[in-house]
Amino acid sequence: MNLSFLLSAVEQAGIFAILALGVYITYKILDFPDLTVDGSFPLGGAVTAVLLTKGVSPLIAMPASLLAGAAAGFLTGVIHVKMKVRDLLAGIIMMTGLYSVNFLIAGKANLPITTSTGMKTLFVNPTVSGLFGAARGDEAPLSFLREYRVLILLFLLIVLLKILMDLFFRTKLGYLLRAEGDNERLVSLLARDGGTMKILGLMLANALVSFSGSLYVQYNKAFNLTDGTGKMVIGLAAVVIGINLFGKIRFLRPTTAVVIGAVTYNLCVALALKNADANVKNLVTAALFLLVLAAAYIRLPAKKKKENGKEEQV
Amino acid sequence: MILSLNHVRKVFNPGTVDENVLFDDFNFSMEKGEFISIVGSNGSGKTTMLNIICGSLPIDGGEVVIAGKNMTGKHDFIRYRSIGRVYQDPTLGTCPNMTVLENMALAENKGKPFGLGFCVGKKAEERYREMLAPLGLGLEDRMHVRVGSLSGGQRQAMSLLMSTMTPLDFLILDEHTAALDPKTAETIMILTDRIVREKNLTALMVTHNLRYAVEYGSRLVMMHEGKAIIDIKGEEKKRTTVDDLLGTFYSISVERGN
Ligand SMILES: Nc1ncnc2c1ncn2[C@@H]1O[C@H](COP(=O)(O)OP(=O)(O)O)[C@@H](O)[C@H]1O
Ligand SMILES: [Mg+2]
Numbered sequence: 001m002n003l004s005f006l007l008s009a010v011e012q013a014g015i016f017a018i019l020a021l022g023v024y025i026t027y028k029i030l031d032f033p034d035l036t037v038d039g040s041f042p043l044g045g046a047v048t049a050v051l052l053t054k055g056v057s058p059l060i061a062m063p064a065s066l067l068a069g070a071a072a073g074f075l076t077g078v079i080h081v082k083m084k085v086r087d088l089l090a091g092i093i094m095m096t097g098l099y100s101v102n103f104l105i106a107g108k109a110n111l112p113i114t115t116s117t118g119m120k121t122l123f124v125n126p127t128v129s130g131l132f133g134a135a136r137g138d139e140a141p142l143s144f145l146r147e148y149r150v151l152i153l154l155f156l157l158i159v160l161l162k163i164l165m166d167l168f169f170r171t172k173l174g175y176l177l178r179a180e181g182d183n184e185r186l187v188s189l190l191a192r193d194g195g196t197m198k199i200l201g202l203m204l205a206n207a208l209v210s211f212s213g214s215l216y217v218q219y220n221k222a223f224n225l226t227d228g229t230g231k232m233v234i235g236l237a238a239v240v241i242g243i244n245l246f247g248k249i250r251f252l253r254p255t256t257a258v259v260i261g262a263v264t265y266n267l268c269v270a271l272a273l274k275n276a277d278a279n280v281k282n283l284v285t286a287a288l289f290l291l292v293l294a295a296a297y298i299r300l301p302a303k304k305k306k307e308n309g310k311e312e313q314v
Numbered sequence: 315m316i317l318s319l320n321h322v323r324k325v326f327n328p329g330t331v332d333e334n335v336l337f338d339d340f341n342f343s344m345e346k347g348e349f350i351s352i353v354g355s356n357g358s359g360k361t362t363m364l365n366i367i368c369g370s371l372p373i374d375g376g377e378v379v380i381a382g383k384n385m386t387g388k389h390d391f392i393r394y395r396s397i398g399r400v401y402q403d404p405t406l407g408t409c410p411n412m413t414v415l416e417n418m419a420l421a422e423n424k425g426k427p428f429g430l431g432f433c434v435g436k437k438a439e440e441r442y443r444e445m446l447a448p449l450g451l452g453l454e455d456r457m458h459v460r461v462g463s464l465s466g467g468q469r470q471a472m473s474l475l476m477s478t479m480t481p482l483d484f485l486i487l488d489e490h491t492a493a494l495d496p497k498t499a500e501t502i503m504i505l506t507d508r509i510v511r512e513k514n515l516t517a518l519m520v521t522h523n524l525r526y527a528v529e530y531g532s533r534l535v536m537m538h539e540g541k542a543i544i545d546i547k548g549e550e551k552k553r554t555t556v557d558d559l560l561g562t563f564y565s566i567s568v569e570r571g572n
């Protein structure tokens with residue numbers, strides 16, 4: 001196995017770690033199976049690709065993708081909370097609708113981001129070139145790290161987002177969001193509207209998912225309409241591995257565990273796919289996920305009851 | 315009056331063969347400072363009455379007035395601004411996956427904006443310890459334990475404390491000792507009485523335990539088929555015994571032919 005293969009696998013895993021942090025909010029904190037993900041991931045990609053091809057700075061395109069994702073989450077929340085549509089169906093409706101919305105935003109099914117003609121991305125821009133050198137062998141302060149520049153940028157972003165999330169979940173609002181997923185009735189008893197908390201959680205989650213989609217197109221230098229396929233599973237697998245495997249380690253925060261889970265899972269997928277056709281990817285993703293679920297289930301004592309009476313399922 | 319139910323009508327499954335007119339022109343009121351115990355056979359409408367007061371169930375007629383404000387049709391979470399409630403099920407009053415400390419912090423912030431300020435500091439932790447210690451359940455030494463791993467009695471004690479941490483118009487208790495073993499139930503009942511006295515609370519307690527109804531509270535109501543068939547207080551309440559209540563229960567059952 002060569003180093004560059006491993007490097008690019010870890011880089012991709014880093015991008016998906018941010019997706020997983022979003023899925024963690026809905027799936028684990030809110031206890032809401034949100035299928036919006038397969039639509040909000042490419043939404044961030046579409047928004048970013050369009051803005052970048054128009055010459056807009058990635059520093060604007062990336063926050064824009066966050067906002068777009070939050071808007072998608074808001075709609076899913078409103079469909080579920082105000083129109084009383086079941087959680088799974090609300091996500092399916094949004095995911096389906098977003099497919100076309102993404103097409104309309106991008107204008108076509110495939111939108112390349114040609115950095116060679118001067119478009120800037122988070123990974124290719126004058127600042128990065130200045131720090132790491134524009135080409136191999138250039139004199140620059142960090143030129144010895146040039147190979148790892150993408151990884152370093154992603155690492156910094158992940159750490160930043162993770163810390164922000166940890167801080168948020170220590171605030172009063174963060175506590176209330178956790179309470180909403182844990183015991184909806186208590187939120188009402190605290191004189192707060194649980195529906196609003198659900199909507200807020202969906203907004204935060206999909207903002208992160210969309211942001212991950214934004215990084216994804218910048219990394220691949222292209223937006224594809226089908227970028228969203230299978231992303232829900234990637235996020236879920238990361239969360240389940242992270243929480244069930246690494247979450248047991250005492251000093252690890254759940255967010256850290258999820259990030260490690262994402263990297264583990266995506267490395268496994270990459271290794272399994274090393275010599276396979278790219279189109280086999282979804283089967284491998286799904287099969288590995290199934291394996292993870294089965295393994296996580298076996299690890300539970302038979303019919304363990306959750307304290308609130310529901311049977312525990314991963 | 316801190317609470318009035320005026321001409322309340324509640325029909326379950328209207329227009330079907332299962333139609334059940336539970337309340338028809340039901341009137342009930344509670345004064346500030348009262349501690350009312352409600353007893354009655356299963357299905358007499360006790361829980362439904364509490365649900366109507368809290369807005370967990372809509373009504374088909376009449377009005378619910380709380381502290382002078384007409385709350386008819388208002389969401390439950392709006393009414394809970396001034397109502398505390400403890401359910402029969404000890405799992406409903408706390409968050410199982412959050413710690414004792416975190417649950418206490420949530421409860422203390424009831425009625426406040428829940429903004430982006432941090433929820434718990436060292437000072438708050440000390441304050442919560444002092445609130446938990448008098449319960450005598452050792453919770454003050456288990457601040458960082460998940461509430462889900464506590465016993466039913468410990469959780470119900472926490473639910474009780476949490477629902478009375480902030481100022482209230484009144485406290486609602488729906489058979490809050492019924493899911494506990496007799497000894498724990500007794501502990502929780504004594505604790506309830508103490509909290510109601512110490513905090514000078516107005517309380518409405520449904521209980522299946524006739525002895526509790528006789529021993530505790532300042533007023534006693536017996537419900538039957540959506541009506542209050544006994545409503546006594548003061549000296550009359552003090553004179554009433556469990557046997558008196560049993561007698562009434564028995565005569566109702568005979569009337570109904572079972
Ligand atoms: N959601 C509901 N749908 C239909 N009938 C109900 C519902 N809730 C309560 N009832 C009926 O109303 C009556 C009173 O129930 P409830 O208030 O729970 O009684 P209690 O708490 O006094 O035992 C019962 O006959 C019950 O079947
Ligand atoms: Mg009942």
